Amino acid sequence: MTTSILSQINGPEDLQGLTLNQLKQLAEEIRRELIEVTSRTGGHLAPNLGVVELTIALHRVFNSPADKIIWDVGHQAYVHKLLTGRRDRFATLRQLGGISGFPKREESPHDIFATGHSSTSISAALGIALARDMKKEDFKVVAVIGDGALTGGMAFEALNHAGHTKTDLIVILNDNEMSIAENVGALSSYLTRMRTDPKYYKGKEEIEYILKRIPNIGPKMLQLANRLKDSVKHLVVPGMLFEELGFTYLGPIPGHDLAALKKVLHDAKALTGPVLVHVITKKGKGYLPAEENPDKFHGTGPFDIATGQSAGGTGPISYTEAFGRELVALGQQDARIVAITAAMPTGTGLYHFAREIPHRFFDVGIAEQHAVTLAAGMATQGLKPVVAIYSTFLQRAYDQVLHDVCLQKLPVVLAMDRAGLVGEDGPTHHGVFDIAYLRSIPNLVLMEPKDENELRHMLYTAIQHDGPIALRYPRGNGIGVPLEQQLRQLPLGKAEVLREGSQGWILALGSLVYDALAAAEELAGEGLDIGVVNMRFVKPLDEDLLHRLVATNTPWLTVENHVLAGGFGSAILEFLHQNGYQRQEVTMLGLPDQFIEHGRVEELKAIYCLNQDGIKASCLEMLAKRQQKTILVAGK
Ligand SMILES: Cc1ncc(C[n+]2csc(CCOP(=O)(O)OP(=O)(O)O)c2C)c(N)n1
Ligand SMILES: CC(=O)[C@@H](O)[C@H](O)COP(=O)(O)O
C-alpha cells in the first residue's frame, strides 16, 4: 500500500524534499480529495482539477507567503488551500462556519489578496510589486489568471501599466480555452493560434537551431536577439502581443507536466522585469464527467462521483430558467430584442436565446462595463437590449448604468440575476447592494417580482418600457406557481395588496412576500390581523398606496433581501420624511451593515430573520412596540 503524501503536507515547505514521482502521486491524491469533498459540498471542481500540477509547481518553486501568489477570481484556489495548511478543514469548504471557496486574508497568510470577482489579480500583484520596490524589499510576486479572466478590461489596464513600470512581476496565464462556457473573443482566438500554430514551435526551434550552429556569431546573435526582446518569436508570430506590452513571454507550456512547469517557473523567477508564462491546461483534468462537461462542473452542487449526476431533486423552475425561456418567446415576436451576457450564458439562462436566436445574442466575455455601454449604443439605434448580469457583477458597471444608460434615458433592460443572498459563494457574490446603488440614479425604474410568474410579466413590462429599467431576482428555484399563458404589462409603480390587515402591514419585496403571507397567516391563527403588500416596485414607489396605509394608523414592517442601508426600507423612510409623516412607525427587516458570510441560503436567511419565522417575530416586535407606545400614551 502506498502511503499518503497529502496527509503529510502541512505547508508548502513539505513539498521541498519530494521527488518528481512523489509530486505526481501527490497530484493524484489531491484530485481524489477535490472530487470527494466537492461531491458533498459542491464547488468549483473543474477549475481546480485543471491547476493541480500548476499549484504544486508554484509552491515548490516559490516561497509562499514571503513570495506572493495571487489567484484571479480565486475559484481555483482549493489546491492552494490544501497545500497551505488547510487540509484538515478542507471538508468544511463553503459550509457555514467552514473555509471559504475563495482566497481570504483572514483565513491564511498565504491568501495574499481576497478575490471572487474576476480580472483583479494583475492590478493587485502590480500594486504589491511596486510597494515592494518602494520599500526596497526582496520577494517575488506571481499573479495567476485564466484565459477567461484575461478578457476583463481591468486585466489589460494592469498589463499596460505593468509593462510600463518594468518591475519584477510574474503573470501565469492559465489557458484552458474556457471561461465558464467556451471562451470568446479575438484574444481567445489569438491564444488558440499561439497554442496550435505548428509554425510557431517549429519556426522558433529551427531558427534557434540554425543560429546556435553558426560558430561564435550564432549564440551571440541568439542572446542579443533575446535580450533586445527582438526575439525569434517575432519572426514567426508577428506582433507578439505580450512582448509588445513589455513582458517576456515564456510558453506555451504543457500545464500538467510537472517537470516542464518547474523548469519554466525557475526560469521566470530568474528573469527581471514583467514575465508572462503561458500554461496550457485542461479544465476538469482527471475526472471524466468534468472533462466532458467543464461548464457544468465549473461550479457544481453536490453530485454522485460514479455518474457525475447532480444529487438532490429538481424542484420548481428556477427564476433564471423562467427568465431565459420567456426572453426567447419575446425575442421571437419582437426583432428589436437583443440579449447580452458577460461570459455567463448558462448562469443567466441566456443560453436558450443563444441557441434559438444566435444572431441577436452577444457574449462579450467578462466585460460587464462594455456589456452595458454596448447595450446603450444599441438602444440609440432602436434596439431593445436586455443585459443579463448577476447583481454582484453589475457593481462593476455602475458608471456605465448611470452615465451611458440612465443619463440618456435609453431603453436598456438590466436583468439582475442572483439578487439577494446567493449562499455558498459568500460575501463576494451576495447580490445585496443593487437597490442601494441603483435607487439613487434618476430615470431608472427598479422592480422585484414575488415569483417566477411575475418575473415573466416584469420582463414583458420592461421590454415595453421606453427608458432604463432594472429587475432583480434571486438565485435558485422559483415558488412553483403556475406560469400564465398571457403576459401583461404591469402598471409602473403600482404595488399589489395581497391581504388587508387592521393591526399592521408587512411591505415586502420579492419572494419574501410568500414568507410574509405565511407569517401573516400564522399570526391570524393567533388572533392578530396583519396585512401584506407585494411592493413590486422600489422605484417608483406606490405612493398612493403608501398614503392610504399611513391613514390606517397602524405600524409597518418592511422586508427585503438586501442591505438595510440605502435599500427598500430606506426608500420607505424617505417617502415618510418627505411627506411629513413623522409619526408612522416602521420596523425594518433586511441585512445589517456588514459583509454576509457563506453558507446555505436557508441557513443565512434564518440567521438574518429573512424567513417566515423571522418575519413573524419581527411582526410581534412591531406590535409590541405599538402596545408599549399605547401604554405610554395612556399613562402620560
Ligand atoms: C466580474 C466577474 N464577472 C463574472 C464572473 C463569473 N466568473 C467566474 S469564473 C469565470 C470564468 C473564468 O474563466 P477563467 O479565468 O479562464 O478560469 P477557469 O475557470 O477557466 O479556470 C466567470 C465568468 C466573476 N467571477 N467576476
Ligand atoms: C466564481 C464565480 O464567480 C462563478 O463561478 C460563480 O460562483 C457562479 O455562481 P452561480 O453558481 O450562482 O452561477
Ligand SMILES: [Mg+2]
Ligand atoms: Mg479558462
